[in-house]
Structures are given as structure tokens and as C-alpha cells.
Amino acid sequence: MSYRSIAIDGPAGAGKSTLARKLAEKLGFLYVDTGAIYRTVALAVLRAGTDPSDQAGVAPLLEELDMKMAYGADGVQRMYLAGEDVSEAIREHRVSGAASKVSAIPEVRAFLLDFQRKLAGEHDVVMDGRDIGTVVLPQADVKIFLTAAPEARARRRLLELEQRGQEAGFDAVLRDIRERDWQDEHRPIAPLKRADGAALLDTTQLNLEQSLEGLLSLVKEKIAL
Numbered sequence: 001m002s003y004r005s006i007a008i009d010g011p012a013g014a015g016k017s018t019l020a021r022k023l024a025e026k027l028g029f030l031y032v033d034t035g036a037i038y039r040t041v042a043l044a045v046l047r048a049g050t051d052p053s054d055q056a057g058v059a060p061l062l063e064e065l066d067m068k069m070a071y072g073a074d075g076v077q078r079m080y081l082a083g084e085d086v087s088e089a090i091r092e093h094r095v096s097g098a099a100s101k102v103s104a105i106p107e108v109r110a111f112l113l114d115f116q117r118k119l120a121g122e123h124d125v126v127m128d129g130r131d132i133g134t135v136v137l138p139q140a141d142v143k144i145f146l147t148a149a150p151e152a153r154a155r156r157r158l159l160e161l162e163q164r165g166q167e168a169g170f171d172a173v174l175r176d177i178r179e180r181d182w183q184d185e186h187r188p189i190a191p192l193k194r195a196d197g198a199a200l201l202d203t204t205q206l207n208l209e210q211s212l213e214g215l216l217s218l219v220k221e222k223i224a225l
């Protein structure tokens, strides 16, 4: 039997992971947060004391990388490095920047490509990231480019940080978002862009519920549920 796949791409802070997770829950599909996978590689690189932009230093680390992905009883995706649950650690600020850097390294992308395709070959998936519709699953049943204005994304990220008890200023968060957008959009390999045939969903003016409604109606246009 062939499995169904929904590819959701877009910039940081557009609400991708929350929405993709909720969509997967509604459809009974597996949710795969590919950003978490890049973040885990980035954490391993930082822990090895290697500069995340150093291609020659990072590539050999992949051979020894002991990374696992699993789903908890609550259905939440968790990431492991050498057996340690690093699901919280990969959310740290320094890891975000490092993930953006390691994700520009061709060896890292090639290494993770098989990992991601294998998951989609074994489950119905909602997969979110930056290059799912363009590179990982160009044949996905549904492709969506989810975005929002940088200011709206910065406000949401700020709220998220506050809820986690972390302090940050709006300007710094906005600067960070713009910097990561630039890095993700301008890297030579698998840059962030709207895939051919991807539907655009702009959530600047939408709350979570409205965004989920929008997503669901795009999905229903493409696959019978």
C-alpha cells in the first residue's frame, strides 16, 4: 500500500510545527518535525566543540552520530543523542543558530534526506521543514507553503519564549528571525522557497484555529479523508 504525505514548508515562527502537529493529530498521520532533526545534529556538533559552519569539521561527525527519533506515549516526537533525551536542549537559542548553519552543509542534508524519505515510505506523514515539498517529498499528495510577516512571527516567538520563562526583547527576536530567514533562503543547497504546486497559506492575520481551518481545507482539496 502506498502512504499519503503532506509537506509543509515555511520560515521560522510561521506556526508550522504547532499546526502540522494538530493537523497530523486530526488526520491520524505521523507528525515529523524535521527542524528537530537538524537541531539534534547541530547540538551534537556544538557538543563536539566544532564550529557549525565548518563543513570539513562537521561532515566526519555524521559517521559517529548516534541520533534516534521516537514517539512518546503522548504521541510527541522526541529526539535522542547517544541515548539522552535532548528534546528540550535542542530548543535553546544557541542551537537555533547552529541548526541554520549545519543545515547549509551538503553532507548534512544528504545524510538526513534518506532518514526523512524512509519515514514517509513507512507511514502516512505530515512533515514540516524548509525543503520537504521541493526536495524531500516533491511527490507529496499535498504541498503547503506556510508563512507570515516577520513581525507577526517575532511576536509569536516572543510569547513562546515568555511562556517558557525566557526573557528576550522584540527587536532582538525580529533581528534573529530575519537573519535565519536570510540564511535559509540564500543557502546554495535546498534553499527555503515555495515548491512548485504548493498552496500558499499566510497566517499573519489568522489565529491558530483559523490557520488550522485553512490548512484542513487545502488538504481536503487534494486528498479524500
Ligand code: DC
Pocket (backbone or CB within 6 Å): 012, 034, 035, 036, 038, 039, 096, 099, 100, 101, 103, 104, 128, 129, 130, 131, 132, 180, 184
Ligand atoms: O524549524 P526549525 O526552526 O526547528 O529549524 C531549525 C533549522 O533547521 C532552520 O534554520 C532551518 C533548518 N531546516 C532545514 O534546513 N530543513 C528542514 N527541512 C528543516 C529545518
